[in-house]
Amino acid sequence: MRTLHSETSKLVANCASLAALLEVSAYPKPGNIHRLNDFPDTSYEHFLAGSVALGSVMGELAARSYVNENYVNTGLGKGVLDAVNEIFEWQHGGNTHLGVALLFAPISAGAGKWHRTKSKNITELRNIIKKVIEASTSDDSIYIYEAIEKAMPSKNLGKAEKLDIQDKKSINNIKNENVTPLQIFQLCKDRDQICHEWVTGFETIFETGYPYLKSRLNDGTSVNSAIVDTYLHILSINHDSLIARKNGVAEAEKISRKAKWILELGGIDSEEGNK
Amino acid sequence: MRTLHSETSKLVANCASLAALLEVSAYPKPGNIHRLNDFPDTSYEHFLAGSVALGSVMGELAARSYVNENYVNTGLGKGVLDAVNEIFEWQHGGNTHLGVALLFAPISAGAGKWHRTKSKNITELRNIIKKVIEASTSDDSIYIYEAIEKAMPSKNLGKAEKLDIQDKKSINNIKNENVTPLQIFQLCKDRDQICHEWVTGFETIFETGYPYLKSRLNDGTSVNSAIVDTYLHILSINHDSLIARKNGVAEAEKISRKAKWILELGGIDSEEGNK
Numbered sequence: 001m002r003t004l005h006s007e008t009s010k011l012v013a014n015c016a017s018l019a020a021l022l023e024v025s026a027y028p029k030p031g032n033i034h035r036l037n038d039f040p041d042t043s044y045e046h047f048l049a050g051s052v053a054l055g056s057v058m059g060e061l062a063a064r065s066y067v068n069e070n071y072v073n074t075g076l077g078k079g080v081l082d083a084v085n086e087i088f089e090w091q092h093g094g095n096t097h098l099g100v101a102l103l104f105a106p107i108s109a110g111a112g113k114w115h116r117t118k119s120k121n122i123t124e125l126r127n128i129i130k131k132v133i134e135a136s137t138s139d140d141s142i143y144i145y146e147a148i149e150k151a152m153p154s155k156n157l158g159k160a161e162k163l164d165i166q167d168k169k170s171i172n173n174i175k176n177e178n179v180t181p182l183q184i185f186q187l188c189k190d191r192d193q194i195c196h197e198w199v200t201g202f203e204t205i206f207e208t209g210y211p212y213l214k215s216r217l218n219d220g221t222s223v224n225s226a227i228v229d230t231y232l233h234i235l236s237i238n239h240d241s242l243i244a245r246k247n248g249v250a251e252a253e254k255i256s257r258k259a260k261w262i263l264e265l266g267g268i269d270s271e272e273g274n275k
Numbered sequence: 276m277r278t279l280h281s282e283t284s285k286l287v288a289n290c291a292s293l294a295a296l297l298e299v300s301a302y303p304k305p306g307n308i309h310r311l312n313d314f315p316d317t318s319y320e321h322f323l324a325g326s327v328a329l330g331s332v333m334g335e336l337a338a339r340s341y342v343n344e345n346y347v348n349t350g351l352g353k354g355v356l357d358a359v360n361e362i363f364e365w366q367h368g369g370n371t372h373l374g375v376a377l378l379f380a381p382i383s384a385g386a387g388k389w390h391r392t393k394s395k396n397i398t399e400l401r402n403i404i405k406k407v408i409e410a411s412t413s414d415d416s417i418y419i420y421e422a423i424e425k426a427m428p429s430k431n432l433g434k435a436e437k438l439d440i441q442d443k444k445s446i447n448n449i450k451n452e453n454v455t456p457l458q459i460f461q462l463c464k465d466r467d468q469i470c471h472e473w474v475t476g477f478e479t480i481f482e483t484g485y486p487y488l489k490s491r492l493n494d495g496t497s498v499n500s501a502i503v504d505t506y507l508h509i510l511s512i513n514h515d516s517l518i519a520r521k522n523g524v525a526e527a528e529k530i531s532r533k534a535k536w537i538l539e540l541g542g543i544d545s546e547e548g549n550k
Contacts, residue, residue, distance in 0.1 A: 010331045014365065017292070021323045035300070035310045044497045048296045055292075055327070056285045090289065124305075188299070223320045 005063040008115045013059025020051035020100050026227035028268070029134050031243065031255065046093025050077065053090035054097050058104050062112030065066055071131045075110040077140030077181065080214050081147040088150070098151035102144070106133050107202070122206070130201040138176040138178045142171060158245045162187055192241045229267040236260035280338040283390045287383050288334025295326035295375055301502035303543070306518065306530065321368025327367035329372050332358040333379050337387030346406045349384040352415030352456065356422040363425070373426035377419070377469045381408050382477070397481070405476040413453045417446060433520045437462055467516045484509055496544065504542040510537035 026033035035044055061079040068074060091261035105207075110129035117124065148165050163170045163184055173179065185195035197204055203263040212233045232265035236259040239252035265272040288504055299322040302309035310319055333391035336354040343349060360374035385404035392399065423432075423440050438445045438459055448454065487508045491501035511534040514527035540547040 002332075014327050014331065016322055017327045018365075019328065021296070022320060024319070025323060043498070045297060045300070048300060049293055052296065052330070054290050055330075057291065090293070124366045223318070 004116075005066045005112075006205075008066045008112050009059035009063035011059075012062035012111050012116065013055040015111075015152030016058035016104050016108060017051050019104075020049065020054060020097060022223065022227055023100075024048075025052065025222050026231065029228055029231055029260070031240075032231075040094060042093035046091040047096050048090035050087045050093075050096030053086040054083045054101055054104065057086050057101075061105060061108045062115070064098070064126040065109040065132070066116050067235055068113075071135035072137070074112075074132055074135070076105050076109055076132065076136045077143030077147075079105040081143045081150075084147040084151045095151040098148065101147070101207070103202075106198065120212070124204030126201055126206050133182060133198055133201070138174050138180060138183045139178055141147060141174045141181050142183055144181055144184075145171060145174070147204065156242070156245065160187065160190070191244070193238060194241075196238075204234060204238065208237060221267075225267065225269045229263060229269075232259040232263050232268070236263060279391075279493070280341045282389055283341045284334035284338035286334075286390065287337035287386050288330040290386075291333035291379050291383060292326050292330030294379075295372060296323065297498060297502055298375075299323075299326065301499050302507065303549075304503055304506055305533070306515075307361075307506075317368035317371060318335060319367040319516070322371050324363045324366035325368075325371030327516055328361040329376055329379065330374075331359045332361050333383040334368040335515075336380060336383045336388070340384040340387030341391050341409070343388075346410035347412070349387075349407050349410070351380050351384055351411045352418030352422075354380040354384065355416045356425075359422040359426045373423065374469055376422070378472060378480070379428075381429060381473065382480075386534065397485070401476055401481050408457060408476070411456045413449050413455060416454055416456050416459055417450045419456055419459075420446060420449070431517070433466070435462065468513060469516075471513075479509060479513065485514060496542075500542065500544045505529065507534040507538050507542070511538060 024044065027036055029037075032046060033039055033042065033044065038044055054167070057079060060082075061075060061096045065074045080101050084095075084098055087095075087101070093139060099116050106129050109132045110125055113128050113132070114125045117128075119125070144163055152165075154166055157165055159166075161235065163173060163179065174184075181198065185198040188195040189199045190196070209230055213230040215224055216229055217223070221229070235256055237256075239249065239256045241252075243255060244252035262268065262273045267273050280472070285493045289313055297306060299319065304310055304312075308314055308317065308319065308322060313319055332354060335357075336350060340349045355376050358380065359370075359373055362370075362372050362376070381404050384402055384407045388403050388407070391402045418447075422441055427440075429441055432440060433443075438448060438454065448449045449459075456473065460473040463470040464474045465471070468479065484505055488505040491504055492498070496504070510531055512531075514524065515528075518530060519527035537543065537548045541550050
């Protein structure tokens with residue numbers, strides 16, 4: 001017999017893996033990895049393995065959150081670190097899914113509780129996710145720092161004025177001052193989209209990405225094209241923070257303008273947009 | 276705390292999903308679905324979803340087999356039906372993985388027991404799989420018939436002289452005469468590769484596919500090209516039974532000769548072979 005929380009675990013695990021797979025497979029995504037574009041040390045196949053690997057961790061996070069009556073101790077930070085460890089266990093192409101793990105962990109923990117309420121209301125899911133994030137503690141911060149340090153090559157990390165990941169004193173400061181993930185992500189919300197999502201209760205995902213993706217799918221657009229156009233739509237509004245850190249804000253803004261232009265031509269399915 | 280059988284479950288679930296993903300993604304595979312070739316009603320994305328969906332069922336099968344001291348009641352047939360149900364639950368592109376489920380179920384049940392022995396010897400795995408198959412009963416046969424009937428469009432099924440799937444009397448005959456999967460697959464082993472694998476203890480997989488794939492990967496061939504060349508290698512030895520049923524044996528044999536020729540030119544990575 002399956003228990004209810006093991007049903008939740010399977011559901012969230014499969015959703016997490018499938019979302020990661022659909023995202024990395026969608027093509028063409030300019031400047032990004034996809035089914036026909038490998039990075040020098042990281043291939044599409046590494047991302048397939050990483051997508052599978054992170055599923056079970058997200059499922060467990062959801063199941064723990066399902067049985068936990070409270071919002072404290074959902075194990076959000078530990079979930080991010082576990083996901084990073086699994087990703088490195090299942091492939092050798094380096095960091096494939098740190099960003100995804102940071103985004104999916106609060107969503108998965110929230111989804112576990114949401115599934116228990118039997119609600120289908122997406123705004124309720126968002127509210128639960130916000131509460132999960134608000135209840136996270138300095139223990140979560142420390143796990144998240146460990147995960148980021150393990151996954152990210154330092155050249156892609158950038159440098160922070162306060163609580164820099166590469167500064168050995170940061171962990172002590174987090175412990176001594178009980179710094180929560182929310183306080184940390186406040187510091188970087190303007191230069192990093194993931195920090196921005198945590199701080200705003202996943203504003204881009206709930207207010208931009210999800211409604212746009214849904215409407216494109218409802219219009220009969222293929223899954224692949226709907227995902228690519230959603231990526232372009234988000235890019236046209238917010239410049240990509242990884243591109244900005246690597247190649248400067250001007251370059252990132254140029255790419256945003258280009259994304260907007262492709263969508264104005266009719267998106268990736270149109271002859272003009274696809275050029 | 277994770278129990279040992281839940282570790283087995285995760286391991287086998289991830290392996291099953293990842294194997295299915297790598298297989299369907301490998302390209303170009305002439306005549307077959309892959310990352311750039313959709314079928315009319317079934318897209319690559321449907322296969323991504325099906326690959327994720329079948330994982331948890333294979334993991335559960337392995338975990339049940341891990342805790343079960345005997346070879347009877349591993350739930351092989353039920354595993355195939357559960358996998359088919361999950362596959363249809365998670366996508367609407369029709370049958371994506373019936374064949375894979377039929378192949379992966381005995382391997383997964385065997386892998387559960389093999390994992391418990393802590394052996395790394397692949398011949399021992401094969402011996403365990405053979406015992407699992409030999410212990411399967413008419414109950415497994417009935418579940419397998421149910422799975423095939425649910426998944427396969429009748430036009431692709433072909434017609435059998437004895438125990439035809441579309442003949443309503445077959446289920447009664449299986450019950451009354453205690454017909455095991457092994458007895459059924461004996462009847463079709465010469466015209467269907469999956470039946471052949473069950474009857475021979477996975478001869479093609481253990482003696483042809485696995486050693487060839489392993490040697491190509493050891494040579495430094497990319498994962499994608501190694502899989503495509505393994506597919507061609509198997510095709511050059513045995514003609515494809517689905518192509519034979521759909522387009523005749525002569526066509527299937529022509530494709531086998533072509534596969535052999537591509538490999539003789541140096542495989543899919545060579546300029547000549549890729550043409």
